Amino acid sequence: MAFFFQELVNGITTGALYSLVALGFSMVYGILKLLNFAHGDLYMVGAYVGFFVIQWFGGPSALTIPVPLLLLIMFVLAAGLVGGLGVAIERFAYRPLRDAPRIAPLITAIGISFFLENAALLLFGAQFRVYNTAEFISLSSGIQIGSVTIDSVQILVLVLGLICMVGLRELVNRTKLGKQMRAVAADREAAEMMGINVNFTIAATFFLGSALAGVAGVMGGLLFNQVTPTIGFIVGLKAFTAAVVGGIGSLPGAMLGGLLIGVAESMITGYISSTYTNLFVFALLIVVMLVRPSGLLGRAQLQKV
Amino acid sequence: MKGSVIAAAAALGALAVAGCGSSSSSTNSAGGATKPCVASVGMEGPLTGPVAVLGQEQLHFAQLAVLKDNLVNKTKISIVQGDTQLDPKQATTVTQQFTSNSKIVAVVGPAGSQEVLAVAPLMSRAGLAFISGSATAAALTTGKYPTFFRTVSKDSVQGPQDANYIINNLHPKALMIIDDQEAYSTGLVSAMVPIFKTAGIKVDHESVSQKLTDFSSLVAKVTPATTVVVLPWQVASNAQQFGRNLAQQHKKAVIFGTDGLFSPGTFSINGSYVSSFGPDITAIPADAAIAALAKTKYGNFGTFGPPVFAAQHVVDEAIASVCKSGQTPSRANVLAAIKNTNEATTILGKPIKFTSTGDVVNGKFFLFKIDSTGKYQLIPG
Numbered sequence: 001m002a003f004f005f006q007e008l009v010n011g012i013t014t015g016a017l018y019s020l021v022a023l024g025f026s027m028v029y030g031i032l033k034l035l036n037f038a039h040g041d042l043y044m045v046g047a048y049v050g051f052f053v054i055q056w057f058g059g060p061s062a063l064t065i066p067v068p069l070l071l072l073i074m075f076v077l078a079a080g081l082v083g084g085l086g087v088a089i090e091r092f093a094y095r096p097l098r099d100a101p102r103i104a105p106l107i108t109a110i111g112i113s114f115f116l117e118n119a120a121l122l123l124f125g126a127q128f129r130v131y132n133t134a135e136f137i138s139l140s141s142g143i144q145i146g147s148v149t150i151d152s153v154q155i156l157v158l159v160l161g162l163i164c165m166v167g168l169r170e171l172v173n174r175t176k177l178g179k180q181m182r183a184v185a186a187d188r189e190a191a192e193m194m195g196i197n198v199n200f201t202i203a204a205t206f207f208l209g210s211a212l213a214g215v216a217g218v219m220g221g222l223l224f225n226q227v228t229p230t231i232g233f234i235v236g237l238k239a240f241t242a243a244v245v246g247g248i249g250s251l252p253g254a255m256l257g258g259l260l261i262g263v264a265e266s267m268i269t270g271y272i273s274s275t276y277t278n279l280f281v282f283a284l285l286i287v288v289m290l291v292r293p294s295g296l297l298g299r300a301q302l303q304k305v
Numbered sequence: 306m307k308g309s310v311i312a313a314a315a316a317l318g319a320l321a322v323a324g325c326g327s328s329s330s331s332t333n334s335a336g337g338a339t340k341p342c343v344a345s346v347g348m349e350g351p352l353t354g355p356v357a358v359l360g361q362e363q364l365h366f367a368q369l370a371v372l373k374d375n376l377v378n379k380t381k382i383s384i385v386q387g388d389t390q391l392d393p394k395q396a397t398t399v400t401q402q403f404t405s406n407s408k409i410v411a412v413v414g415p416a417g418s419q420e421v422l423a424v425a426p427l428m429s430r431a432g433l434a435f436i437s438g439s440a441t442a443a444a445l446t447t448g449k450y451p452t453f454f455r456t457v458s459k460d461s462v463q464g465p466q467d468a469n470y471i472i473n474n475l476h477p478k479a480l481m482i483i484d485d486q487e488a489y490s491t492g493l494v495s496a497m498v499p500i501f502k503t504a505g506i507k508v509d510h511e512s513v514s515q516k517l518t519d520f521s522s523l524v525a526k527v528t529p530a531t532t533v534v535v536l537p538w539q540v541a542s543n544a545q546q547f548g549r550n551l552a553q554q555h556k557k558a559v560i561f562g563t564d565g566l567f568s569p570g571t572f573s574i575n576g577s578y579v580s581s582f583g584p585d586i587t588a589i590p591a592d593a594a595i596a597a598l599a600k601t602k603y604g605n606f607g608t609f610g611p612p613v614f615a616a617q618h619v620v621d622e623a624i625a626s627v628c629k630s631g632q633t634p635s636r637a638n639v640l641a642a643i644k645n646t647n648e649a650t651t652i653l654g655k656p657i658k659f660t661s662t663g664d665v666v667n668g669k670f671f672l673f674k675i676d677s678t679g680k681y682q683l684i685p686g
Contacts, residue, residue: 225549226546
């Protein structure tokens with residue numbers, strides 16, 4: 001039983017990461033009907049921001065500021081910079097193509113993904129950058145329940161992931177900006193006619209989605225330690241799968257999908273074999289698509305004929 | 306700075322003298338040739354990417370070998386670099402560039418077994434000799450690739466050697482072995498698992514992508530009875546992360562890495578074992594000059610560089626012998642000369658002579674244990 005709970009904790013932690021990235025996918029799809037394949041690379045940029053913040057403050061073994069303050073700066077800076085990058089991408093790459101056939105922004109998104117990867121390669125080099133989290137957050141800290149270990153970084157990721165998800169849900173459901181976002185997602189032209197600033201709303205959506213990817217990037221760096229220009233690809237792919245499984249365009253669906261994929265990966269690795277993890281995860285995607293084509297929490301779109 | 310330049314110059318001088326003295330076949334000198342002995346040699350390695358630190362070391366040692374051999378043999382051999390990033394696709398692209406460059410008469414590299422498998426047909430078709438200083442998969446020297454050679458031993462030596470060490474010295478009742486889905490890794494697993502099973506050890510064989518960085522789910526499967534985890538991997542930072550995940554979950558299993566993980570500074574989990582195809586040349590008295598020069602010019606190094614130095618030296622000597630015989634170096638005559646290599650002493654502290662399938666005769670592996678400061682300590686024997 002302890003083994004089950006250990007795998008559950010591991011799965012939920014990884015799933016929280018996928019959920020945060022999947023939320024960005026879903027938000028952008030919901031508002032623009034665009035599959036933003038560059039989203040995984042924003043995760044990578046966030047991870048680099050976190051790495052350079054650690055270096056800026058003396059490196060993992062000789063930090064010049066307290067760890068909580070360091071973490072705060074890492075997350076805030078990653079969210080801000082990656083959010084800003086997301087807005088810039090929307091402004092210069094996607095907005096000019098807003099009324100173009102849907103294939104055009106899709107190809108552009110793939111191009112942006114390659115651009116970000118190669119820009120990182122050029123700027124930061126191809127070598128692994130290592131957070132060395134254990135140097136400033138002790139591996140022995142955390143919670144031990146029987147033989148189940150939840151270390152401090154996992155707790156941090158779980159708590160922060162939960163805060164981000166709940167915060168986003170509240171923002172979308174209870175604020176004026178959230179109402180604008182929902183209106184633009186429902187009908188962009190009607191929203192514009194009602195006086196909503198569509199450009200601002202879309203930019204804000206990109207900012208929020210990208211900021212979440214940036215936060216997830218720092219979390220990934222703290223959890224997995226390694227940062228390279230290509231780490232966004234796999235995470236992006238898994239998050240996209242999570243968004244589709246949950247119902248792309250649905251924010252609760254993205255959260256559920258991310259957690260489901262994370263836990264499924266962990267359980268398959270634990271109880272079947274790591275060899276077949278991806279096979280089962282993508283089989284899960286196919287099964288969900290066959291049974292519920294709109295995803296677990298997605299709504300089927302009605303089309304007038 | 307000035308001091309280090311003087312030290313490097315002194316070491317180079319000593320090296321040239323040592324090289325003159327130890328050059329295995331005196332017939333190799335091209336000094337008597339009437340026209341300059343000019344040739345280009347391709348060098349394929351992971352110069353950037355996750356294992357760039359190893360690729361750079363290989364490049365540096367290839368450059369040192371050329372520096373020394375040009376001085377000793379009075380040749381004008383130059384290196385053409387090709388970055389493979391340890392990726393078979395990238396290695397194929399680089400090889401296509403090399404095979405279409407008629408000035409290149411031989412190639413040193415590539416580094417990984419999977420890359421060799423990808424480029425070997427191209428090299429064979431072009432009649433281009435290539436010598437790897439780190440590709441160890443047994444399948445590479447079955448005679449299928451007539452232009453392939455290596456200066457290191459092979460996994461069919463490493464696999465059983467490591468497996469027997471684990472059985473006889475670590476005495477596990479159960480162990481986990483995890484491949485990274487690459488030819489290098491799966492080949493080693495195939496060589497080791499039957500030996501473990503014959504010894505009555507319970508084996509949990511797992512498999513993960515080389516791109517995976519989260520091993521927490523896998524580590525959760527390490528039971529208290531599993532006292533050894535064997536990682537035949539090539540990305541040292543992944544093994545480091547695996548070690549951290551073990552510590553996070555308070556697991557006490559010892560990591561045993563194969564030569565792909567030999568990377569001081571990157572993989573430094575206390576108490577782990579790592580095997581290596583290359584010796585620690587700083588412990589070989591005859592290599593003192595080259596070790597000093599390498600350290601002065603490029604800083605600290607591991608075991609990936611010296612076998613490439615040996616590979617480059619074999620090529621350089623082959624070119625020099627061709628020139629001395631009055632011929633112009635070509636792919637065909639350099640290949641023939643490489644096949645006849647018979648180096649009595651080399652940087653690796655052992656002779657180099659190739660079998661008919663390109664293996665080095667009497668190859669062996671070396672074993673190191675990582676101490677609490679992250680240093681690799683050679684285990685005698």
